Amino acid sequence: MIYFDINKISDFQVAERFMRYVQIDTESDSHATSFPSTEKQKDLSRLLVSELQQMGLTDAHLDEYGYVYATIPSNTDREVPVICFCSHVDTSPDCSGKDVKPLVHADYQGQDIVLPDDPSVIIKYNEHPDLEHQLGHDIITASGTTLLGADDKAGVAEIMDAARLLMSHPEIKHGEIKLLFTPDEEVGQGVEYVDLKKLGARFGYTIDGEKAGTIEDETFSADGVRVVIQGISVHPGFAKGKMFSALKVAADIIADLPKDKLSPETTAEKEGFIHPTEMKGGVDKAEINFIIRDHNTAKLAEYEDILQRIIEHVVARYPGVSYTFDVKEQYRNMKEVLDQYPEIMEVGLEAIKRVGLAPERRSIRGGTDGSRLSFMGLPCPNVFAGGHAFHGKMEWISKQDMEKAVLTILHIASIWEERSGK
CATH class of the missing domain: 3.30.70.360 (Alpha-Beta Plaits)
Structure with missing residues (x-):
């Protein structure tokens, strides 16, 4: 079979989508007793449902707990394991997520980035080593008084744009794909009430990592x-x-x-x-x-x-x-589960390689929704979303890295279908 060259895709909307999402306040609350911890998280979730339905994902819905579920139907005759892509809508209560003003610093050339609403907040080239790899990229930041929200609205935007591209490019062959957007990840409750039976996926990938090219299979x-x-x-x-x-x-x-x-x-x-x-x-x-x-x-x-x-x-x-x-x-450390299913990481690493990045397998000094999902029965490593300096006013992300994350999602879907024919 001749496969469509996914890397030729250029009609991305991920950056525009991301900048729209970060302006919706979804800060979670570690002291709340409700679930989700803040009702305002559902403002973004409702928008996601509407946009997914407009793409043609007819089963997209928001449940009583604030989870968004949706299905991209299979377009192949092969029996492909059902996979899930997951990200969280909430932002950390460590720094305000209200009235975020995203800014694009086009064609970055290595300069320190001074944020205009508080010039004392400076993203310094010599203090952010990953900026070395961003020359010529378009860097998105907040304005200096809030976090940006790349953790994890970047992942949300990337999954959403990948869903749009899968629906509009039927030549990309894939099995059934489930989408899951969760609340309250930042306060440790992200999958407390997720319905895995309803989700119906065999394997998953959270899109919640940092540097482009990284994939994480180990947590605290x-x-x-x-x-x-x-x-x-x-x-x-x-x-x-x-x-x-x-x-x-x-x-x-x-x-x-x-x-x-x-x-x-x-x-x-x-x-x-x-x-x-x-x-x-x-x-x-x-x-x-x-x-x-x-x-x-x-x-x-x-x-x-x-x-x-x-x-x-x-x-x-x-x-x-x-x-x-x-x-x-x-x-618990998701590696204890993921080591039992090496094919999940193999597909992720191959997908990153196919977008032209050098795959980097990492451990997380923290956790993700995937940690708990893995032990609940959905083995789920963590793929890069491209954000840096999470949870603070110096948070930043590259438009081009977000596009690479979208392509990685498309390749993961395609490789699972491709391997199912062997």
Whole structure:
């Protein structure tokens, strides 16, 4: 069979689509008890459903939990495994996602990029090594007062543009393809209520990675630890020898954490950490929340034991003070699942090679929706979306890298069909 040359496609709409999506505020909320954590995430999801239906994806819909499901029908007689492409619509609460003003810096030539709404925010060439590979590209940033939202509206836009191209280029042969857009990934709840039976996919790919050409098959394993300290509260005028402030105990626990190891600021590559993310409370009661991370799942228990020993040592200094220590599993290293299905990565690496990039297999010092999806029964590595400096005002992405991501999605779909004929 003679296959259509996917790399000849030039009618991309991904950058325009992306710049439209980032202007819709979809910031999630880690303190909310609802799902999704913010209703405004559905504003983008509803738009996606409308655009998918206009493309001809008649089953596209938004469910009660804020998930968008859609199907691109097969256009081949071959029996091809059903694959899914997935991205999340929410942006991180670490930096405002309201009133994002995307800007295009055309034909980038290596200069520092000063963002106009706050000239103190400068994307410096010598501090962002990947800018070296962007000469001649069109760089998209925010204006200096918000994040951009490339994590992961770039992935959303790339999947949407790939869907449009698959529907308008029937000469690209592929099996049935499922699309899934999730809320609340940034607050760790992205696939909490996803219906995998309804989705009906065998394998998946999240489009949520960073540098063009990368594909990730390994994440941290992750636990959360909630420590609640019960202090002894006495009127401060009569507190001598009697009061033991829970908040001061919590501060001592933070102060006793390792300074030269086991923290995000002192570790890299495969090294794990114990990281306090929030402390709140008062004299009577205080709470500290920790995240525990390592690529080796067995090490989580080791780190939790270290943390508990530190807490016990501190609490012992304060007679009558007590604490609780609650561990909650968050996600596990998806490599444990993906190694059982090497063909998924083989297709991803081959697709990246076919778009003219040098494939780079990476590990993530973090997690994706794919981490949990893999353990739920949908093996799911993470493909590059092209964004950089996520979660902050210096976030940036290249229009040309987004187009490469669209082509990678098309090649993944095509290669699965091609291999099914062997």
